[in-house]
Structure formats: structure tokens, C-alpha cells
Amino acid sequence: MIKIGLDMMGGDYAPLEAVKGAAVFLQENNEHVQLVLIGNEEKIKPIIENINLPSNLFSIVHAAEVIEMHEHPTKALKEKPQSSIAIGFQLLANNGIDAFISAGNTGAMMVGALFSIKKIEGVLRPTIGAYMPRENGTLGLLVDVGLNADCKPENLNQFATLGALFAEHVLKINNPKVGLVNLGEEEGKGNILTQASYTLLKENGNINFVGNIEGRDILVHKADVMVCDGFTGNVVLKMAESIYDITKRRNIEDEHFDRFNFEQYGGVPVLGVTKPVIIGHGISGSIAFKNMINIACQMIKTDLSGKIKECFSV
């Protein structure tokens, strides 16, 4: 039985949307998955009763405290051991759950991941990616999108490997194409970081490196995994998010641009830590929560962490 821990207190629309997402997941899911709902019992119980979750498929772990969005991550985790995030990581570290999901304080989630379940040996820096919708209906993975603002070539090279493993096993893309986000297509183009990274990526035997991709290629299907430093990735992601807002404000109805609604994707896992951890968007709705649970299931069933360990142990 797979056990997935869900922070019921994280995100702007928690706990209601978290409960709704759990309900939709349990309705659709015919697998052996049990949800562990972590949060303030008094607040979540009435909602659960209202929404009518199948009682054999979930349990509640009470968490008396909540880490708010604006709190300092390290300080908050230290001062609030009874918070849903702190308890979630305790459970994850002690095998009480197999994966932990939260749409709460991103920094606290990162600190929790690094200090409770730790990095996979050989991984210099874990990373977080984001999906990029493309016109042909596929999703690309842009990695890193903000966790590592300053990067070295070795970091980008590892993001490529981590992203490719995620794309292969979770997104089910066979031999995913990996591109380096750069300011020109030709080898030799770029800033100091991308020039040096190119050399490493070309020699990386774990990936299918297709060379440089430009800003214009990010939203078309040129590479499945698009590697960049977290500064660039963050600017690109937030700009892509703003495109959806603009289309909505302008009453543009378009199937493709609707896929720029990043709320629906929920979140991409922290890649490079020993167990599945998924950090959701603050404004996650029920669909986002459901999708995050699905991604966690995929990660567990395909043993992505094990695959990453294997790859980095060579």
C-alpha cells in the first residue's frame, strides 16, 4: 500500500481545495493508495465529512501549527515542530509516508527536504522544474526555475540528468531530448556559464543532448527537457504564467493558451532528494492537488528516486 502525505494547510485555498483534490483523486484512483492528510483536525474534519471521502482510503494526522507563506523557512521549521510541514517531513523520514506534498511555504519545503530526507549522494544541488506547454500538446520540463539562482556548469549538467530521468519515467517520454537554453543555436554561443555547460552536456552519456535552444524554442517542441540556471528559468516561468493572465483578461479562448494556466499542473517534484517531495503553487486548486498526488504515485511506482540514485552512483 502506497502512502502519500498531503499538507492540508498549505496554499491559498487550503484546506478546502486540498480535500477536494484528495476526493477527486480517490474517486479516479483504482490503485492501492492511501492518503495521509496532515493538518489541523478541527478544521479539516468538517470539510472531509461534507465532501465524503471513502474512510478506508485516508487517515488524518493532526498538526496543531501552520507555517505561513511569509515566514522565514529555517526559523519557522525550528519554532513550529507541530506544523503540517514539519510533521510531514518527520513522517517521510521515518517511512510513515512514501511521498510528501505541500502547496505551502516553498522555502520551508526546501529546507525540510534538505535537512530531513537529504540529497541523493552525488547530487550537488537538488532542483525544481516547471512544465512548459507547447503547441503540439506536449509538456516540456524547464529546469531549474528558481531554486538555484547562481549555478555552475556542473549544476546545469546535473539538472539535465535529473530532468531527463523525470521526463522518461514520470512523463513517459522515451529518450527525452535535452536542450540548453541559450542566446544562440550554434555551439560556442552563450555566456560563460552556458558555454562551459555545453561542453559538459555534450559529454554527458546519461542524456540525449540536442544542443542549444533559444527563447523562441521554449514554447515549441524542440527539446523535452530545457536546462537553465534558476534565475533565467524563474523569469521565463513567471513570464509564461503572465501570458495566461493576459489571454484571460482579453477574453481570448484558445485551447493552447489555456494550457498556460499553471495552476492546473500542481507542481513538479524536487529532483535530487532521496524521497518524493512535491511543492505546489500557492494558488493550487483541487485539480492541482489531484495532479500532485498523481505525480507522487508515478514517482513511487517507477521508483524515480532509486533510478536517480543508481545514475549518480556510477
Add this chain to the structure above:
Amino acid sequence: MIKIGLDMMGGDYAPLEAVKGAAVFLQENNEHVQLVLIGNEEKIKPIIENINLPSNLFSIVHAAEVIEMHEHPTKALKEKPQSSIAIGFQLLANNGIDAFISAGNTGAMMVGALFSIKKIEGVLRPTIGAYMPRENGTLGLLVDVGLNADCKPENLNQFATLGALFAEHVLKINNPKVGLVNLGEEEGKGNILTQASYTLLKENGNINFVGNIEGRDILVHKADVMVCDGFTGNVVLKMAESIYDITKRRNIEDEHFDRFNFEQYGGVPVLGVTKPVIIGHGISGSIAFKNMINIACQMIKTDLSGKIKECFSV
């Protein structure tokens, strides 16, 4: 009489679109501007006769050679002294023209600018920006967009000053707001470069610094001048360009997204060199050429180079 030099051989649709652009400009323009058309006489004369330019408002300077788009800038300028770009810069350096415009080889234009007319004293690195269309109908200036892939905080601080002077005098924006492109809004956020740049920008008395802006703010009117390193700017610009292509492919008709058609803007000047130099998009059409001539006029009439010299001499 203002004399503006136009490279007739630069760009994918030259010389036809360059001639058309000149014609539209001369029709609309009631100022004392004379165009100096630099290019292969045999090729441009028949087009000019066809399109019927007013003969008192232009002259032709023959250039026997052309620097092609793919050529190595320094090498090409050395080996092709009779090229339209080489002759353009000779004229500009010797006061034969007051501004030089080309949609040709960007690298050759940059090398030409730096070696013939040189940097303004005090400017560490000249820069090129690009317009960013925003929903309220205004244009923002994103600077740098690729000339300087690796930057130091002092470079970003100077781009801010150069961009603000351009926005004020040429775009006629009173006290333009300058924002630093970053991965978070709060002071202290960012990579090493933006953290250090923030401090300099805050102390820069020549600009109206409004703080950090995020990727989501680039396409809304939060800052008139948006400062970043050339790597980030290049990725953002090309991604913005691709949005227009996507809307066209999807038959989306929208006034705002139509303004993402960057071809219409023509080009933004090289900021920080002693005389007006404008480098156009390779796929410039007649409207782009016309707009570049207009921008050159504005730069000359407002003496932007003089204003920059003054600002950097203090």
C-alpha cells in the same frame, strides 16, 4: 539638414523593403531630413525609380560589397571595406551622415560602431535594448537583450541610466520608472548579480528606480525601463517574439498580441556610442525601416548622444 544613412543591403528583404521604408518616411516627413542610401547602385536604382522617391530628399552612395548575415564581423569588415556597413561607418565617423541604420549583420554593426565612432567616455559597455509591448498600450524598454551576455553590477547600473535617457528623450516618457528584472520583488532577492546591482541602482541619482520586477511584470506596465543582463534579456525577447508567432498560427486576432510583432518596431539604437546607430531586425519590412529612420531623427533632434555624454561626464 539632418542626414541619415541607411544600409540598403542589410536585412532579408533588402533592398526592396528598405526603399519602401524610405519612401514612406519621406512622404510622412515634413522635416528637413535627407536620406543617404548606401548600397549597390545597380540594384537599388531601378527600385527607387519604380517607387518614385522625391529626388531632392535623398542621395545614393555606392557600395560594391555586402557583408552577409553569417559572416564573421571583424573579418568581414576588414576584408570588405567597400561594403555598405563599412562605408556607412566611414561616413558616420567623418560627419557625412548624422546617424547610421542597418538591418544587416548585427555583429558587424556592433564592431563597426565600437571601432569607428567609439564608446562615450565613461560608458563601460554599450548596450542594445528592445521594446516590450504592454497591455495598456505603452512600450517598455528591456535592456540589455543580448549584446552583453555576462555582466557586472556596474554594467546593469549603466544600462539603467542609458535606458532611462532613451525612454525620456526618444520615447518621451517623463521620469521613466526603472525596474530590475529579478526572481522576487523584495530587496535582497536574486542571484549574485542582481543583489549587487540593486544596491547600485538604489543609489543611482540619474534614474527613478522602482525596485525589482519579476517575469510576470515584463508584459505589464510596472516599469518603463527593465534592466537585465544580456543573456536573460535575449531569452525573454525571443520568447516574447515567439508568442506573436503562436497567436498567428492559431488565428488569434488581438490588438495587444499584434503588438508582439517585433518586426514593426524596426530596431532600438545602440546606447552608449558617440553617434546614433540603429541595428534592425533581420526580417525588417518597410514599416520597420521607416520606424528606424524616425527613431534616428528623434535621437538627433533631442541630441540623445549629447545628453548621455553629459550624464556620464559628471
